[in-house]
Structures are given as structure tokens and as C-alpha cells.
Amino acid sequence: MRIVKIMLQMLYILTCFLLFLFFQPFPFASAWQLGGFKTPESVLKDPETSFYYVSNINGTPTAKDDNGFISKIDSTGKMINLRFIDGASQKYILNAPKGLTIVKRTLYVTDIDFVRAYDLGTGENILNIDLRPSGAKFLNDIVADQEGSLYVSDTATNTIYKIDPESKKVHLYFQSKDLQGPNGLMIHPETGALFIVSWNGGKIFILMENKLQELTLPERPVNLDGIDRDQEGNIYFSDFTAGKIYKLTREGKLQLIAKGLNQPADISLDRENKLLLIPEFNASRVKTIPVGGTKKEAKLILPGKGLKEAFSTLRITPIDPPYPMMDFTLESIEGGKINTRNLRGKFLWLNFWATWCSPCRIEMPSMQKLWKKFGNKNFTILAVNLRESEGKVLSFIRGNGYTFPVVLDRTGRIGSMYGIRGIPTSFFIDPQGKIIGVAIGAREWMDKSFYSFLEKLSKTALKE
Numbered sequence: 001m002r003i004v005k006i007m008l009q010m011l012y013i014l015t016c017f018l019l020f021l022f023f024q025p026f027p028f029a030s031a032w033q034l035g036g037f038k039t040p041e042s043v044l045k046d047p048e049t050s051f052y053y054v055s056n057i058n059g060t061p062t063a064k065d066d067n068g069f070i071s072k073i074d075s076t077g078k079m080i081n082l083r084f085i086d087g088a089s090q091k092y093i094l095n096a097p098k099g100l101t102i103v104k105r106t107l108y109v110t111d112i113d114f115v116r117a118y119d120l121g122t123g124e125n126i127l128n129i130d131l132r133p134s135g136a137k138f139l140n141d142i143v144a145d146q147e148g149s150l151y152v153s154d155t156a157t158n159t160i161y162k163i164d165p166e167s168k169k170v171h172l173y174f175q176s177k178d179l180q181g182p183n184g185l186m187i188h189p190e191t192g193a194l195f196i197v198s199w200n201g202g203k204i205f206i207l208m209e210n211k212l213q214e215l216t217l218p219e220r221p222v223n224l225d226g227i228d229r230d231q232e233g234n235i236y237f238s239d240f241t242a243g244k245i246y247k248l249t250r251e252g253k254l255q256l257i258a259k260g261l262n263q264p265a266d267i268s269l270d271r272e273n274k275l276l277l278i279p280e281f282n283a284s285r286v287k288t289i290p291v292g293g294t295k296k297e298a299k300l301i302l303p304g305k306g307l308k309e310a311f312s313t314l315r316i317t318p319i320d321p322p323y324p325m326m327d328f329t330l331e332s333i334e335g336g337k338i339n340t341r342n343l344r345g346k347f348l349w350l351n352f353w354a355t356w357c358s359p360c361r362i363e364m365p366s367m368q369k370l371w372k373k374f375g376n377k378n379f380t381i382l383a384v385n386l387r388e389s390e391g392k393v394l395s396f397i398r399g400n401g402y403t404f405p406v407v408l409d410r411t412g413r414i415g416s417m418y419g420i421r422g423i424p425t426s427f428f429i430d431p432q433g434k435i436i437g438v439a440i441g442a443r444e445w446m447d448k449s450f451y452s453f454l455e456k457l458s459k460t461a462l463k464e
Helices: 002-022 304-313 358-374 390-399 413-417 448-458
Strands: 033-035 040-045 052-056 069-073 079-086 097-103 106-111 114-119 125-130 139-144 150-154 159-164 169-175 182-187 194-198 204-208 211-215 224-229 235-239 244-248 254-258 268-270 275-280 285-290 317-324 329-332 337-339 347-353 379-386 406-409 425-429 434-440
Touching: 040 268, 040 275, 040 285, 052 097, 069 097, 097 150, 106 139, 114 139, 139 182, 150 182, 159 182, 182 235, 194 224, 204 413, 211 413, 224 268, 254 275, 304 317, 304 448, 347 358, 358 379, 358 448, 379 413, 379 448, 390 406, 406 413
Parallel strands: 040 097, 097 139, 182 224, 347 379, 379 406
Antiparallel strands: 033 285, 040 052, 052 069, 069 079, 097 106, 106 114, 114 125, 139 150, 150 159, 159 169, 182 194, 194 204, 204 211, 224 235, 235 244, 244 254, 268 275, 275 285, 317 434, 329 337, 329 406, 347 425, 425 434
């Protein structure tokens, strides 16, 4: 009887332990791997349904053989339909599908010299846009901006096209040999800047307002294919030929996070589950790698009511939902360098300006008054001067008695990264490094509501 009692107690303890394990939250979804594809080029998650879609070239990337197809996978990595959209059927024409993007429940796909669209629910082909009259030769990746406009790379002609899917109008958005075979594309959700990776040059470019700027890398990859960005602002890109995937952190550090892959093509991020989605072109499989995960830190909670009132009074445009800032390091006029990553834990006012800018000069006295009163009390200012010499900036700042931190964007690279179109422009960034508001143009910052907000903020304690 005693043995039976002991066994029952052990069974009870084991049951409780298993239940405990079963109901524990996991920080990442389980990584998965799935084979059976035919030269997979791109993989994309539908954030609304959590299904994944994979483009299969099924042969040569340039062959018009009408045998390409799109696969559909469930949220756990199990195949739902290998040939959800099948070029071999009588219903579709689909030759060598590559880049994928989703807009309003429509899946857009590049196909050599066409962009094709399919209903995500039924798989029905609802649109075909012919880019041959525009000179298209090898359409590769495709992305959409917040308005639903499509951007398409043509690797063979060094061209980026912009398409209005409603009117079917195709515009030559940018063309230059400097692109060196544009391949993967990504649009920054906050600035609207178009990030482009080059196949022939192994470079990353930022295109904003028809200006192309190279993002400097510590080392030169071989043939870049896919690019995407996580919620914390880190950039991931694949080197097809080298079989590697890199992570470029917000601080500008380049990290090798995967190697030995079999031709990783157009990668993307499953941000909800923190998974990197990797189509292995030559291995005919898709695999995933867990990414992300942040250390829990003490947080400064902003006084919400006061902030909302201040934003309204000062005509500061709220950013909802907030989005991570792009970190950078610039030289300070006082010597040394300032890395924005080191400003976490404070309410950051990021201001872009120049000495020749009259509105900038008008607002600076009120900025100085707030800095003198509340600077470094849970609040900081970082004034980024655009394209001026250190001597000129230093003379202006000291001559006017300004003491808030000033850094030099000598080439305008950071301004371009933030999509600056006019100055002064101010970004308001919460203590966790997320942009919560933007103001373009000068303000009288000694506003009563803003002053009251900063006063409350200066007395706010950190919370776990």
C-alpha cells in the first residue's frame, strides 16, 4: 500500500511538471526546415494569416517555360499545397517566379519581364503587368510602400521600376550603372528610403529622393541576393555565392550569423516569431533560423497624458505604432564620438539643422532653455549638423552660448538615412529607442505643455 502511495505521489509530481512545461511561454517559435521545392527563390510570411509563400523557379531563372509555381506553408512549417499557384496548369502563366510582396490580400510576383498578381484566398490570377515595353529583361525582387506602390528591381538593366497597380502604369524610378545589378529590395517603414543590394558589386545602397548612397560595410560580400530588417532596426542580407548571411546591427557592426548554406536567395524576416526565412536555391529547401531576443532592462515610462498634449499643441506628428530609430555614430564638436545607442534610457530629441538655416536659428534659443533646465534629467538633445565644417559649426554654437550636444554629419549620410527633406526636422525618440513623433519646421519650444511634460519626466523614476 505504501509503494502504491509513493507511486501516486510521483505520478502527481510528474504530471504537474509536464503541465508546467506545456504552459510556459516560449520566446521564439520553433525553427523548421522543409524540402521538396524546385529552385526556391523567395519566401514570405503573410502577417494576417501566418501562412508562408515560396516562389519556385523550377528550372533556369530566365526560361519562359511556364512551369514555375508558388508553394503555401502553414505557420508550423508544414506544407499545405506545394503547387498552390502552378504555371503548369491551364489556369496560369508563370515562368520563373522570384520576388514576392503582399498588398491588400494580393500576392505580387516578379516573372522575368512581367509582374503578376494573385488572390491570396483563391490563388486566382487577377493581374498581369507587362514591363517589356519599358525595357525589362530580368525582374528580380519586389516591395511595396505604405501607399501600395510597387518597386521592382531589374538586375540585367540596372533599373528600379515603380508601378501603380491600380492604373498599371510603370515608371522608370531609377537607373544607373552604379547599382551594379540591383537584386533584393527593402523599404524602410519610417523614412520610405529604398534599400538595394547589388548582385555584381556586393554592395548595399540607400536610394532616397533620386540620390543613391552606399552603405559602408567592413568587408565586401560576393553576390548579394536578399535583404530585410527586424523590429529592432538590424539589417539582414544574404550572400548567395558565399553561402552566408550577415547581420548589420544598428551600431554598424557586421556579424556573420550563418554560413555553409547552399545558395541562400531572397531571405525575409518573420518578425512575429523572430525567424529568419531562408530559401536555399540549390538545395531546393527552405530553412529558418531564430533571431532577435533582447535583454530585459529597467525602463523609463513616459508621462503619456502630458506627452500627448505637448504633441498636439506643438503640431508634432505622432508615429503610431512607434518604430526603432536607426542608430549611428558621429563626431562631436567637443571631441570624441557620440553613439546614439548609448543614449537609451532617456527621452531623445534628435534635431537636424544647419547654421545657414534661418528657422533653425530661430528655434535654437528655446531648445537651449529647455536643455539648461532639463538636460540629462531623463532627457537629452542631439543636434545633427548637416554638411558643414567643424570650425563653422563650433563658432556658431559657442558664439551663441549653446551647450546641448552637437555632432557633425559631414557627408549628409545620416540625414539621407533619416529621409531629411527640409530643416529643421526633429525626431522624438522614447527611452527604448523608438521614434514616437516627428516635427518638420521651427517651433517655439518653450511651450507650456512641453515644459510641463519635461518637468514631469525629470522626476520620473525607472521601472522594471
